[in-house]
Amino acid sequence: MNDTIPALQIATPKQRVDNGIHTRSFSGVYRNLRIGFAGMLFVLFFGTAWLDWNGRQAVLWDLSTSQFHIFGATFWPQDFILLSGLLIIAAFGLFAITVYAGRVWCGYSCPQSVWTWLFMWCEKATEGERHQRIRLAAAPWSLNKVARRTLKHALWLAIGVATGLTFVGYFTPIRPLALELLSLELGGTALFWVLFFTAATYLNAGWLREAVCLHMCPYARFQSVMFDKDTLAVAYDPRRGEARGPRKKGSDARAQGLGDCIDCTLCVQVCPTGIDIRQGLQMACIGCAACIDACDNVMGKMGYPRGLIGYKSERSLQGGTTHWLRPRLLGYGVALLLMIGALVVALQLRPMVSLDVIKDRGLFRENAQGQIENIYLLKVINKTAHTQRYQVRLVAAEGYALQGRTALVIGAGEMAEVPVSVALLAERQASSAQPLTFEVQSLDQPANRSVAQSRFVAPVNR
Template sequence: MEADERQTMSERIPVQIVETFEPSRPRTKTRSTDQLIHTRSFTGLFRNLRLGGAGFLFLLFFGTVWLNWGGRQAVLWDLAESRFHIFGATFWPQDFILLSALLIICAFGLFAITVFAGRVWCGYTCPQSSWTWLFMWCEKVTEGERNQRIKLQAAPWGPNKLARRAAKHTLWLGISLLTGLTFVGYFTPIRPLAQELMTLQLGGVSLFWILFFTAATYINAGWLREAVCMHMCPYARFQSVMFDKDTLTISYDAARGENRGPRKRDVAPASVGLGDCIDCQMCVQVCPTGIDIRDGLQMECIGCAACIDACDSIMDKMGYARGLVSYTSEHQLQGGKTHLLRPRLIGYSAVLLIMIGALAVTLAERPMVSLDVSKDRGLFRENSLGQIENIYSLKIINKTQQRQRYRLELVDSDGFQLQGKTELSLAAGEIVDLPVSVALVTDKPKSSSQAVSFKVVDSDEPGIYSVAKSRFVAPLNR
């Protein structure tokens, strides 16, 4: 009975096999027999843009750490002192909410750019991609062009192969060591750190982290390469939910390119029943992840536009129009028009602008003095005048870059009197723990626990102040 029902269901619901690309044209990888991707050298507009952008980012990363500002390192996350210096501003643990806001802004910025132009972050500014391109350049310098590298890979070990491989790995390790030193230099002053490293006197935690980031850079950019983008990075997995039919992605114009096939330059494609694609494999050979863009949009595509530059160069040589592979949208490929302004992109952009504005206002109004209050564990005591006292510890931080004079006072605390030191002077960035007491000057408290507010105010600039609240405990019956 059940077998008959299953047979009936299989007859009613036919199974259809769907191919995502032509079976006669399997996906092509630029891998040699040992599964390594050997990319080909190329030139073009997008390559120049990527080199310019990566060069600027390298200059920022490797150069900023050596700048000085006011007698100290300009950008330094001082873990020992729990403060973050960025040029003229100093941030404290109390300001870390600003870091969270900055990370959220970066996330929304990534969402907005992904909706607009796909994975351009991966192709142009991602550290993994930038360092991988740099390591591939080292490989080209030491081992030659693509065909030479493939032959070298297949050749038996000998003096030539050993020398070239040693030169390549020496460059890789040198760049990796410089990267590790620079990264740690943002957390430990770079100048003494570099001096200790050069004199082999570096030890402890700093040495561990330099070696750790050296190894991470060497392995990720030198050995893993595209595997990080294809298998380890989560961005490739969730980017598809942000794409729509107007997102600009790198695409192959199949209507114009098919049928593919070689031909002489002076032969019109239509006369031999071919499209503009001459099936030269250049777009495949320059791809850092080894995909064939002609198979359609794929998760492995990082949006680097190397295939666009390669294809445009071939179109120029053949005398055809550029754009067989280009940044385009699904709507445009279907003969429609790309809509740049659309609800999702407008929404992300609006939220991004609002958050940037809110962060700017918060930074501008950030109090340059910090006040934290902690009450003594004891409930209360009676002083020599018969008044009830509570003891507090005030932690005051001067967040400015100059010495400041401050005044302590109670606000909105009728019936209480601040006792102890009320005037103090703090150097730039100084932290002081100040014990004070508050006395109840009325005959009877309103309740057993009342709110008291402490205020520290700049004596020269009253607009700079900070307020913190605590509780005052007193017995109702004396």
């Protein structure tokens, strides 16, 4: 039996005017919570890029050297499997939180939602409250309208530039990048990407807004598959609210055949996607709880209990009890914990030296001593934060001799390319290709070692 909750396609509500959605100002617990999450996201995003660590940018994906610095740790392309693990953990975390509490990620921490709320605040600061913005949008062009619109778009562009500069600053050192931008000397690829992300921020948060959540984000499409009858979602309680209708404070609503909903439509006016939550769960709902704050304020003024709109499960709306511990949620939780543990172990066991062996395209040659010889290029990467001394050797290679520079000194986060040769000391093999194992080991930290496989080619002994 399918116990998922279908997400409804609802016709365009009356509050969606021809010139866009204009949200009303409100206050409440969930608004403060959302501002707190948004503040942490802004501090993390805009602040981290400017932090230094041991003389370099603390978080930097240095594309020129293929190094990803995260404070004291440096990751290389060989470590990208760890990034895959992190992305899988993030996906399972999203699944788990969706099963438990719906689209709270969208409502509180998704960058699209956070930047959209910021852009709407700029709109309110420059064009006024909801009714003023609606009148201004419908009014003919005037000096006042041009000035307000110009200031609004200037703020949007300023936020877009700051966002684009910061994002690119995680891939190119941000301090010289900012200086070049301020002095108008920035050019080439860096300028293109700063302008690209500026435009993306400006368009997505300023113009597209809810269209991104409804039409471009796949999460809205599969959220109903993740929901079950015990998933918490922003919902209206029709048993308590119906029938709707206006009334005076203190009047006997039950005697008039009315429920607690006074049909003020404030829940619709504060919604950033313009839906009417009273019509049920909809794909456009991002779970931001703006309607909960607006409705709770109205209920407080009317002297009614809060919670007409709230985080509720379908089971609780039908009069049942929400089941908090259920197989699907427990399954996601266990899988999430196991993957986090596996990632922590992988990080702890990550080899801090990397060895790649590239065999010369020439098959073999004969040296001055008459020995068959193969040429190799060793690439050794020191992934530690300190200079290391290394020794390169062959493992279990009786009858072979490693020749060339085998004692290496490599700086922190640096790579050394060392050409070496391997000579065959014994008689030629019965096979034309034999496996070889190279090993590099730190003399300063003997546990820090890595091995790589290659092959030795020689003419067949007949």
